[in-house]
Amino acid sequence: MHVGVGVRSGATAGEVLALVRSALAEAAGPGCVRVRGVATLEARAAEPGVAEAARRLGVPVTGFPAEELAGVAVPHPSAVPLAATGTASVAEAAALRAAGPGAVLLVPKRKGRRVTCAIAGFVPSCQDKAASCPDEVTSVARLLPLTCGYIAGEPDSPHTPTPHTTADMDTHTDGPHTGTHAHDLRHHGDAEVRDEKLVDLAVNVRTATPPDWLRERIAHSLADLAHYPDGRSARAAVAERHDLPTGRVLLTSGAAEAFVLLARALPVRRPVVVHPQFTEPEAALQDAGHEVGRVLLREEDGFRLDPAAVPEDADLVVVGNPTNPTSVLHPAETIAALARPGRYLVVDEAFMDAVPGEREALAGRTDVPGLVVLRSLTKTWGLAGLRIGYVLAEPDTIGLLERAQPLWPVSTPALVAAEACMTRAALAEAEHAAHRIGTERAHLLAGLAEFDEVRTVAAAEGPFVLVRIEGADAIRERLRLLGFAARRGDTFPGLDRHWLRLAVRDRATTNRFLQALDQALLLGG
Numbered sequence: 001m002h003v004g005v006g007v008r009s010g011a012t013a014g015e016v017l018a019l020v021r022s023a024l025a026e027a028a029g030p031g032c033v034r035v036r037g038v039a040t041l042e043a044r045a046a047e048p049g050v051a052e053a054a055r056r057l058g059v060p061v062t063g064f065p066a067e068e069l070a071g072v073a074v075p076h077p078s079a080v081p082l083a084a085t086g087t088a089s090v091a092e093a094a095a096l097r098a099a100g101p102g103a104v105l106l107v108p109k110r111k112g113r114r115v116t117c118a119i120a121g122f123v124p125s126c127q128d129k130a131a132s133c134p135d136e137v138t139s140v141a142r143l144l145p146l147t148c149g150y151i152a153g154e155p156d157s158p159h160t161p162t163p164h165t166t167a168d169m170d171t172h173t174d175g176p177h178t179g180t181h182a183h184d185l186r187h188h189g190d191a192e193v194r195d196e197k198l199v200d201l202a203v204n205v206r207t208a209t210p211p212d213w214l215r216e217r218i219a220h221s222l223a224d225l226a227h228y229p230d231g232r233s234a235r236a237a238v239a240e241r242h243d244l245p246t247g248r249v250l251l252t253s254g255a256a257e258a259f260v261l262l263a264r265a266l267p268v269r270r271p272v273v274v275h276p277q278f279t280e281p282e283a284a285l286q287d288a289g290h291e292v293g294r295v296l297l298r299e300e301d302g303f304r305l306d307p308a309a310v311p312e313d314a315d316l317v318v319v320g321n322p323t324n325p326t327s328v329l330h331p332a333e334t335i336a337a338l339a340r341p342g343r344y345l346v347v348d349e350a351f352m353d354a355v356p357g358e359r360e361a362l363a364g365r366t367d368v369p370g371l372v373v374l375r376s377l378t379k380t381w382g383l384a385g386l387r388i389g390y391v392l393a394e395p396d397t398i399g400l401l402e403r404a405q406p407l408w409p410v411s412t413p414a415l416v417a418a419e420a421c422m423t424r425a426a427l428a429e430a431e432h433a434a435h436r437i438g439t440e441r442a443h444l445l446a447g448l449a450e451f452d453e454v455r456t457v458a459a460a461e462g463p464f465v466l467v468r469i470e471g472a473d474a475i476r477e478r479l480r481l482l483g484f485a486a487r488r489g490d491t492f493p494g495l496d497r498h499w500l501r502l503a504v505r506d507r508a509t510t511n512r513f514l515q516a517l518d519q520a521l522l523l524g525g
Contacts, residue, residue: 001106001121003057004039004095005050006081009471009497011114013052019117020053023107026119035059039098041066041090049115062098069093076109080523084477095120114471185279185286187491190384198485201503201513204324204351204464206433209382214420218386221416229408234415237422238390242364247395250402251410251418255350255376255389256280258401262316262372263288265404266344266397271316274305276326276494278348281318296494297326299468302459305330307337320348321362322355325492325501327460332360339368344397350376350389354463356434363392372397377421379463380430388414437463441504447514453521463504469521473497478520484513 003020024035038054038061045051045063054061069087074096077088087093091109099120107119192202210218231251239246252258263271263284272293273282285292295310297303303326310317317338322329339345345368352361352375363373376389388410391401410418420426441460448454448467455468466489469475476486489499505513 001034001119002037002039002095002098002103003035004091004093004098004118004120005053006040006090006094006116007044007047007050008114009047009474011047011049013049013056015112015115016049016053016117017056019110019112019115020057023110023117023119026107037062037098039064039094041069041085041087041094043085044090062094064094064097069097072097074109075105080478080481083481084474089116089118091116091118092120094118183279183493184491185283187279187488192485192487196480196485198480199483199505199509199513200485201505202485202487202501203384204379204462204503205382205384206354206380206437206463207382207505209380210417211381211429214381214417214426217420218413218417221413224412227412229410229412229415231410231415234410234418234422237419241422241427242392244364244366244392245395248366248392248398250391250393250398250405251415252389252391252405253409253414254378254387255348255374257387257405257409258374258389258391259284260287261391261401261404262344262346263290265400266316268316268344270311270314271318272310272314274310274317274319274323276303276323276489276492277318277320278324278350279492281346281348282493294493298494299457303328303457303466304459305334307334310338312340315342316344316346318346318348320350321360322351322462324348324351324462325464325466325487325489325495325499326457327462327464327466328457329355329360329459329461332362335362336365336368336371339370341369344370344372346372346374348374350374351379351462353380353430354434354437355461356431356438370394370397377418380433381417381421383414383417386411386414386417388418390418437504440506440510441465443507444502444504444510447510448517450514451517451521454517465502465504467500467502468498469500470498472500475517475520476500478523479516482516482519484516 005016007016035057037059038050038057040050040061040063042063042065045061050061066086069090072093074089074092076092081090082088089109092105095118096103096105103120103122105118105120109116109118190203193200235246235249235251238251239249252261259281270293271285271290272295274295274297276297282292293311293314297305305319319335321335335347347362349361349363352358352363362368362371363375365371372391372393374389374391378384391398444465445456445458445460448456453469457466472489476488479486487501489495489501490497
């Protein structure tokens with residue numbers, strides 16, 4: 001007979017074996033039990049819990065493609081696996097497919113918290129039990145003793161931190177030079193909501209933006225579209241806002257263009273990106289032919305920056321503050337300590353205007369050698385479709401970047417928006433929004449704290465929070481079925497499929513999301 005199993009991510013061998021033992025006891029009756037193999041969805045065949053359970057049973061694991069299992073009729077279908085995998089019951093379909101034509105379910109689907117199990121085979125006709133149950137037969141009695149010791153992730157098991165390389169300088173596996181893609185650096189939150197009408201917790205743009213007064217300013221600028229863009233007024237407004245000369249300001253088509261300019265124009269040989277963080281800087285550097293080093297910040301350290309982790313010979317260092325996706329706000333002096341003669345220190349402050357008082361900002365500082373600060377107007381003002389950002393740096397650096405830009409890189413409407421967002425009234429509105437975000441973020445974190453399955457990065461200071469849930473990739477799919485889009489975390493170097501990023505929204509939306517999360521966790525159980 002064949003055992004079919006369906007598992008949630010993170011299910012342990014102990015959980016799998018417990019349910020299999022129970023099902024085998026039902027199948028055994030007075031006779032023997034001949035287990036020939038464990039079958040499951042192809043995508044789950046390498047799950048440690050499944051592989052270890054099969055090893056203890058002494059049988060192989062067979063994984064079937066989802067489309068193949070979808071063609072197997074099952075007597076006990078379920079909507080959740082059907083939506084997630086296209087198969088109405090992974091356990092029953094896998095067992096029947098592995099057993100072959102003419103097989104029947106000897107034990108229909110049985111459910112545990114994170115595991116389902118079914119057994120398929122043929123009606124046994126053992127004439128001679130001794131002859132028909134050779135050594136490879138695994139009986140119920142032989143299944144009872146389990147290997148002593150801890151199973152990682154089970155209650156009362158000691159915590160063994162996942163080893164991290166603090167400064168992984170040579171083994172990035174996401175670029176075009178390696179042939180492998182451990183992290184999709186080009187995946188961004190907008191992909192989560194592009195084709196479906198979902199409540200958006202994946203994109204960090206503030207809701208109900210742009211405000212009416214800004215829409216009117218942008219609309220009025222359309223009358224000047226016959227003229228080429230003139231960025232002098234907007235550039236002067238940005239310079240005045242940060243108390244800098246205009247020679248230290250460069251307007252860009254969003255912060256993303258700035259990362260491309262930095263990668264192409266700066267004469268660097270050993271760039272380093274501090275992760276987890278926005279992936280576009282590394283992607284741009286790779287596209288420009290650079291081999292990119294990484295410094296991976298660790299959860300057990302609160303994802304906080306240790307300047308000593310950055311190699312001394314790095315001549316370009318990129319760090320976000322507050323960092324996307326961890327929402328950690330690093331002290332300004334900690335980041336400034338990374339400055340060295342001959343090094344460009346690039347600080348992505350795209351979310352700094354969402355921090356009350358912009359504390360820990362480096363924008364406007366002229367005493368930090370090699371400092372390059374990037375700002376975006378996308379998030380606070382809802383201008384993702386308009387593309388406007390800017391760079392603050394030493395005049396020589398601005399010159400290098402400007403020469404790499406095409407002519408008229410920023411449109412007239414975007415320039416008008418930039419100038420409008422630099423006024424005192426606009427800055428006061430942004431400050432008010434930052435305080436409101438802090439209040440709503442605290443409400444979200446308090447709600448998430450009610451779930452034993454959820455672990456948050458509690459030091460969040462940005463308009464989003466990072467959470468860890470065992471099997472978060474499956475939870476994310478269930479949330480989509482319930483109408484909510486969350487940002488997957490596994491595309492960020494230093495994170496894996498157990499992480500999600502959640503945008504901070506108003507209290508009513510957060511409450512509805514928390515209810516949906518509760519349902520998604522229960523469906524997984």
